[in-house]
Amino acid sequence: MKISGFIVLFSVVVVCSCNRTDSIESSQHWLELEAMASLMDYDLKELEDEIINLGKFTEELFEHKEEWISKADKSKYLIKGVAANAGSGADSSLSTLYIPELEQDLDMVMEMIYVTNPLDSIFKDIVRKRSVVSQVYFNSSAQLNRLYPPYDVYNMLEPDLDLTSFNFYYEADEAHNPSKSTVWVKDIYVDPVGRGWMISLLQPVYHENKLMMVMAFDITINNIVESYINKSNKILLIVDATGTVVAGKNKAIEALSLPPLKNHTYTQTITSDSYRVEDFNLFKSKSREVRKMASDIILAGEKKYTLGDDVEKMIIRAKRIERLNWFMLDLELQ
Template identity: 35%
Template sequence: MKNYLNLLFLGLGVCSCSFLPQKSFQEEFSDLEEMVDRLEDQGAFMSQSLDSLAHFYEDQIARFDSLLTFADYDKYLIEGPFSTATPGLDSTKSSIIILNTTSDREQALQEVAATNFLDVHFAQFVKRNELVAQVYSNSALQVSRVYPCYDHKNIVDPNIDVTQFNFYYAANEINNPNKGLVWIPDAYVDPAGRGWIVSLVHPIYKDNSLFAVLGVDFTVDDVIYTYLQDYDGEYLLVNAKGDIVAGKAGAIETISMPPLKNHVYRETVKSENFRVSDFNLFQSRSKEVRKMAQEFLLNKKKVFEFNEEKNLKVALCLPFEEIDWYMIQIIPNS
């Protein structure tokens, strides 16, 4: 990205950007670049880890009959759709769901037993990747295995078809013909109350058919606030639709967004009355902020100078490379 920034600064040198000296301007963009690079490095490490786990999973599934021969059918007690494992009581177990939409429950029970080997590898994956919220497998036979164990009985509707959700179909044969890693482009609010979740998925094939989708979720709250706190200034992380995925309270308040719960955005997104549309740049009460969103997200500009908002001077923006996100710095008038 550094070569890209050098070209950017050359271009800015011939424009009339009098609001910020070029030296300071470059310093501000250097901070943005560092933040984006650190986050993308974390994403790259996560990708490599999941890719390795996916290859191991496929290698094991290729000898499915052998797995069944030595499977521990008694490891999980499954009552109706749900396993009886309780969150917090056994750190070696996942939450298992055999959804009511399965086409063959007996075969699904066999699949659970055959894939019990995943538990220890899921646990190791979470231990090595401290920012991971959960790692999981959702199969074509409607078997869901999620680690760590969670309160699945009170959260998941057992009548859903998991193949109709983006964390499954984004990796299927049609949407992912290369059969590799896929970032889910839009963060979403987790129903279990963990705030914004981002997913990375990888298809698992057996005999050239999609057997399952392996995935990992991590909370934007854990990742972003770890990085934002290291930098002075007011920052926003937004997706391509203009939704504010994360940000400092000062930045959100200065761009005419709704009042924050307890003055902290991370608490606001966890509250029951949170609405994504309220925290979208295109829904700001400020016409100039809406214009800023258009310039950054639609016109791919990197600098926006405020003329009407007297408390704001300029906003700077850099895009991510691997996911359709943008880091924005809001610079107020001193």
């Protein structure tokens, strides 16, 4: 009886100890996941503040347009064909200018170049201090693109692209953004100048109630992986509100039986928006259980889901990244 009683007591202690250990480990998983998602959300908010300030500075340039035009260095940019400061000999302290071959007021284009020349140093400083930002630029309805760091326009862009036809312009225009506020392009798309999959942060710039241009910060998926995913030892995956995979570790991709994520870049120039294909969408998965998991987390708001059975299972914890309405998933393999 005494021995039996001891065994029962020992078993209770072991079970309680295991439950406590499991609880501590589970809490640690939640804390790390929430910290990573909160850090990303905080950084994105800082980018919003940065681009709003950049927009205000640019509006001030237009307020004093005549002054900036009069004292501008007219020889700063030498336009050759559809570009200036482009290609292998580009000055790394300046932006690249792209002026497509379209019907436009070239005098207005030149004035805009002179007025916005002071942006070069600011663009460069933003790219230097913001590790997730791969490039800073604006696109104007006057058909002028100013982008830093410089790139090879001649081999990357068609000579007659309409800048207003791309999502990184029209999603912030008057029709799509009447509030004139900051806009996130949340759909993952392929960068026309060869930097792979990315998202963009946009800020419209107005002068005398006219949309002059749309400012943009580009954030590549590679930058997200390096700045957040790879800095954790957790098996992390980020998906958007449609269930499309944004970024993730290879183990997470393999665990959910998704195709390998490749940072697609064009070997040829492009002429329109190009988005990530349905192969990377959890709702399109061949696994009924993965589709159920996506539905419970993304649509129903569940924060935890268990895939598999007692023999082989995976615990998935989810934390919403508020600013983009994305979900960061922590996959715990057991």
